[in-house]
Amino acid sequence: MLTAPPAGTAPRRVLTVAGSDSGGGAGIQADLRTFALLGVHGCVAVTAVTVQNSVGVSDVQEIAPPIVAAQIDSVTSDIGVQAVKTGMLASAPIIHAVAAAFDAAGIGGDGLPLVVDPVCASMHGDALLAADARSTLVEVLFPRATLVTPNLDEVRLLTGIDVVDEVTQQAAARELHRLGARWALIKGGHLRTSDRSPDLLYDGKQFHRFDGPRMDTPHDHGAGDTLAAAAAAALAHGHSLPEAVAFAKEWVTRALAAAYPLGAGHGPVSPLWRVR
Numbered sequence: 001m002l003t004a005p006p007a008g009t010a011p012r013r014v015l016t017v018a019g020s021d022s023g024g025g026a027g028i029q030a031d032l033r034t035f036a037l038l039g040v041h042g043c044v045a046v047t048a049v050t051v052q053n054s055v056g057v058s059d060v061q062e063i064a065p066p067i068v069a070a071q072i073d074s075v076t077s078d079i080g081v082q083a084v085k086t087g088m089l090a091s092a093p094i095i096h097a098v099a100a101a102f103d104a105a106g107i108g109g110d111g112l113p114l115v116v117d118p119v120c121a122s123m124h125g126d127a128l129l130a131a132d133a134r135s136t137l138v139e140v141l142f143p144r145a146t147l148v149t150p151n152l153d154e155v156r157l158l159t160g161i162d163v164v165d166e167v168t169q170q171a172a173a174r175e176l177h178r179l180g181a182r183w184a185l186i187k188g189g190h191l192r193t194s195d196r197s198p199d200l201l202y203d204g205k206q207f208h209r210f211d212g213p214r215m216d217t218p219h220d221h222g223a224g225d226t227l228a229a230a231a232a233a234a235l236a237h238g239h240s241l242p243e244a245v246a247f248a249k250e251w252v253t254r255a256l257a258a259a260y261p262l263g264a265g266h267g268p269v270s271p272l273w274r275v276r
Ligand SMILES: Nc1ncnc2c1ncn2[C@@H]1O[C@H](COP(=O)(O)OP(=O)(O)O)[C@@H](O)[C@H]1O
Pocket: 150, 151, 152, 187, 188, 189, 190, 197, 198, 199, 212, 213, 214, 215, 216, 217, 220, 222, 223, 224, 225, 227, 249, 252, 253, 256
């Protein structure tokens, strides 16, 4: 388990570049919850403010691209981070601004580990990335990514591949790797045909399968963010990529087992079991 250093000592830092979820279940709020519980100090670059609750997203205010980039510069030039995660990026101009700031700070590529959760829409189908920005996300950010973590809807939108079984999951992983990601993790949360929830990791050479029991719960809001945030935290702690994904899979499985109802719709997954 990942832990904090002794009191008075600076912990590892992870920067999340993502949107705010007013309901607190996903986005920046989910990332910071997981970072703190894994002994990591979370820094943020807010890309958008969503008006969101358990039944959906009713409005979005994007942050101006130079302000998004300035948040990244401000954090990396002073505080310093050991890993970075991206979530909701909203638009093509924001993606270009983020990529330029990452290059200036040595994030991604051969530099600091970069986990890209290619968020396109909420679980209710509300757009969190402009349709005309999907190709920008793939062309600009995937070649910089250490790890990309799409769900099956995102795989379909970004590659056109419909994942329905292990063979098509492998085909999607190969395609994402071909598009530039060093490691691709095809999440199996939307494969609702069995009592398992298998995720598949690929680095261009080898497949690693991370299987887990499927939780029978409607409260799965923020699962993808929680998985990617835990992987980024484990990378910041110095773990290898497969170790970080194995850790993150266990973390999100436990968070799903502890998920709770909130509002009239889908409640959030909960890493709060860690402090019970
Ligand atoms: N009902 C479930 N039971 C167990 N694991 C799940 C369940 N739903 C999702 N997961 C896991 O949670 C993580 C996020 O998956 P997924 O739901 O596919 O992503 P997203 O939240 O981005 O839509 C993956 O590791 C997936 O296997």
